[in-house]
Amino acid sequence: MKREAQVPLADASAVAHRSLLTQATTSLVGYRLRRAQLSVFHRFLMLFDDLRLRPAEYSVLVLIADNPGRKQTEIAEVLGIKRANFVTLVHGLAQRRLVERAASADDRRANALHLTAEGQAFVVRARALHDAMEADLVTRLGGPAGRDRLLSLLDRLT
Amino acid sequence: MKREAQVPLADASAVAHRSLLTQATTSLVGYRLRRAQLSVFHRFLMLFDDLRLRPAEYSVLVLIADNPGRKQTEIAEVLGIKRANFVTLVHGLAQRRLVERAASADDRRANALHLTAEGQAFVVRARALHDAMEADLVTRLGGPAGRDRLLSLLDRLT
DNA sequence: CACTTATGTTATCAACTATAACTATATCCG
DNA sequence: CGGATATAGTTATAGTTGATAACATAAGTG
Structure with missing residues (x-):
């Protein structure tokens, strides 16, 4: 390095x-x-080794927590994940009883995604962990101003 | 997006x-x-679709161009590539007659890496392509000063 | 109604990464 | 010196990720 x-x-x-x-x-x-x-x-x-959670899984959980009841496709698209690959990801979270796939009322094709009670507790823990990491990154960047400068520069590349 | x-x-x-x-x-x-x-x-x-060159391959070619005669392990390590995976990468470049693996004089285990004449011409083309992209990125970042600010911020994260 | 589109799914495939084990050399040290 | 140890390149393998194609089911649409 x-x-x-x-x-x-x-x-x-x-x-x-x-x-x-x-x-x-x-x-x-x-x-x-x-x-x-x-x-x-x-x-x-x-x-996140203890929680056995990958970055993509974390973002999915947080997104579902903030947007309960959304379809798989909606969540996947926001994160730039192909819906074909999203199936496996959600399946894993469902097997761990963190996420539930409920049949949507207005569209019988769609799965409405929700967190289980266990999933919500899990997200609280995960968020705390991640917030600590994020805070450290911000410190390294010289505070919120530095973070904002970085994000602004990154945006220009996209 | x-x-x-x-x-x-x-x-x-x-x-x-x-x-x-x-x-x-x-x-x-x-x-x-x-x-x-x-x-x-x-x-x-x-x-780089036309040149059929991936980012890792480009960095390898440029590194060999600037450091001819180095061992595979040295090139691989600088780029953070496991030497086991580096074998396949170099093999591909060698098959395309861009890179040569010469037996090292002082260490008969080692492969000294060189560009072929064809490889050198190829790198010239690739570098020109990449330089254009890099110049555009720098423009997006608001000039060399913006680029330096970005690189500086990125370094703090590492 | 027929036609088209959207959703979730399965099955592949390619690329990338990581680990273990092997060979042939090289180096170290008693 | 010679045996133990380490290194360079390689092979094989497995896990992860991303992309594509095809399919069944259901909605939307003219």
Whole structure:
């Protein structure tokens, strides 16, 4: 995880056999973006190891908690998940008794998603965990202003 | 790609059946980071569709170009790729006659990586393509100063 | 009504990542 | 020196993720 050290040299083979010229890759927006995202997600995975919850699952649970009764497709689309792949995801959460798929009243094709009582308690715990992580990230970014600057910059890339 | 619209409501089920409450997920650093990264990578994939080159392959080629003669393990480690997975990646590039695996002089176990003449010409083309994309990203970020601010913020997350 | 679209689902497939085990070398140290 | 240990590349394998196609059922629509 420690690169850098780009000495101004004409020929890399003339330099010591330890440092590589990496500025052509490591200085790229896409590359750094990926590394930062992997780092944050890795931290999430560590933190949620006990709860056996993945980032996508967490976002699904929170979204259902805030929008009970919505169809699978609606939740999936907001998160950019294909509905075919969303089936497996919801199935796992349903097996763990965190989510219920109720038959929708007005559309018999659709599954209305709700949290179970257990699911709601679970989300409270998960949210607390994640809020702590988020708070630490904000601190690293130099407070809410730094966070907002980052989000603003990220938006311009999308 | 168009969320937002968090009306101050006590119950989401009372609101119109179109907008979802998403601020709990979409305002998160990790989530936005992932979306931005996916967006940039998606753009990369579109751009490099003709060249049939993936982001990881591009970074490998550039790294070999700037550091000819290095061992597979060295290149792989810098990029955070497991050497077991790096084998397949290099094999693909070698089959396309872009990269050569030469026996290392001082270590008969190691493969010294070089670009072929064809590989060097290919990298020139790829670099030009990528430089154009990078320039556009920098423009979106409000110039080099914006880019540097972004990279600085991303570093704090790692 | 027939035609088209939407929902959830299953079955695949490709790409990426991670781990274990193996070989052949290399290095270390008593 | 020589045996133990570590390293480079490789293979095999499994888990995760994302994408696509096809299907049954149900809604919508002219």
